[in-house]
Amino acid sequence: MTAEVNSAAAAAGCPHHQPHASSSSNATATSGSKDDKACGFSSQMMAAAQHAGGWRVTTDSGAVESHLSQERVVSSIPKSDFTPTHQSGEQNHWEYPSEAMYFKAMKRKGWDPEAEQMKTIVAIHNTVNEQSWTEVLRWESFHPSKDAPRLKRFIGKPTEYSPKARAMNLLGWSVLPFDRHDWIVERDGKEVRYVIDFYSGQPVPGRPLSVYLDVRPALDSVESAVDRLRWQFNEKVRPLLPFEGFFGGKRGDAASANSAQSASTAGRSTVTPKEDKN
Numbered sequence: 001m002t003a004e005v006n007s008a009a010a011a012a013g014c015p016h017h018q019p020h021a022s023s024s025s026n027a028t029a030t031s032g033s034k035d036d037k038a039c040g041f042s043s044q045m046m047a048a049a050q051h052a053g054g055w056r057v058t059t060d061s062g063a064v065e066s067h068l069s070q071e072r073v074v075s076s077i078p079k080s081d082f083t084p085t086h087q088s089g090e091q092n093h094w095e096y097p098s099e100a101m102y103f104k105a106m107k108r109k110g111w112d113p114e115a116e117q118m119k120t121i122v123a124i125h126n127t128v129n130e131q132s133w134t135e136v137l138r139w140e141s142f143h144p145s146k147d148a149p150r151l152k153r154f155i156g157k158p159t160e161y162s163p164k165a166r167a168m169n170l171l172g173w174s175v176l177p178f179d180r181h182d183w184i185v186e187r188d189g190k191e192v193r194y195v196i197d198f199y200s201g202q203p204v205p206g207r208p209l210s211v212y213l214d215v216r217p218a219l220d221s222v223e224s225a226v227d228r229l230r231w232q233f234n235e236k237v238r239p240l241l242p243f244e245g246f247f248g249g250k251r252g253d254a255a256s257a258n259s260a261q262s263a264s265t266a267g268r269s270t271v272t273p274k275e276d277k278n
Contacts, residue, residue: 068100068118073126077133078150080186094151096126128211132196135215136185142227145188152191155182164214165197175199182218193218 099118177197201210217224
């Protein structure tokens with residue numbers, strides 16, 4: 001399934017987000033290979049921040065950095081008993097990095113971000129992850145359980161393209177994703193791996209940049225393969241049938257409404273920009 005995240009919507013409501021007509025503050029990579037500069041979440045988040053609005057830097061980077069927020073937002077994503085070192089261990093849900101943490105992490109990786117862009121970058125980062133989890137839960141709805149699914153760990157693989165991504169690119173159907181994550185979800189005591197490919201939307205003048213997500217269970221088991229077949233059936237075949245309910249259970253009102261969408265929007269969750277009421 002795919003999902004679209006609108007960068008302008010993610011950054012909307014940001015109190016420090018003050019776009020200007022022009023800006024020369026471009027975040028760049030200071031080290032690393034050419035491939036490192038062109039791929040990965042950091043590269044795309046900075047591009048999205050630039051597209052969402054320009055920034056005017058009025059103080060030196062050190063002074064700006066000292067004013068970056070240290071506050072961490074708690075996500076809606078439940079965390080398993082495993083607690084990595086970058087998590088406080090005080091929450092039952094995953095904690096997103098603060099502006100200061102994200103800024104320092106990008107510096108360590110060789111990037112030279114503008115500190116004043118971090119609020120937008122972090123907002124987009126968090127929104128993309130929330131949407132990714134929403135898509136995971138849609139898959140998990142095939143497997144009702146007593147305990148809700150939890151994210152155990154995740155692995156970033158920006159240069160390891162999935163077989164599906166390679167095939168779609170080879171056939172000319174899609175560009176290669178700018179990043180890939182593998183999320184390990186805990187379901188009823190067992191681990192289920194999900195593959196998430198991140199694609200950049202085609203830039204359109206006057207429109208915000210979008211990030212497209214392709215979320216699906218990895219083909220590690222027969223069960224996951226069946227889930228993918230069920231999803232394709234429900235999305236592509238079932239809406240065309242004069243009857244329903246024999247495959248995968250009876251659909252509710254929400255599912256029926258979804259099936260009435262056009263083929264171009266089926267399976268896609270869209271985040272739309274908030275209206276400016278000022």
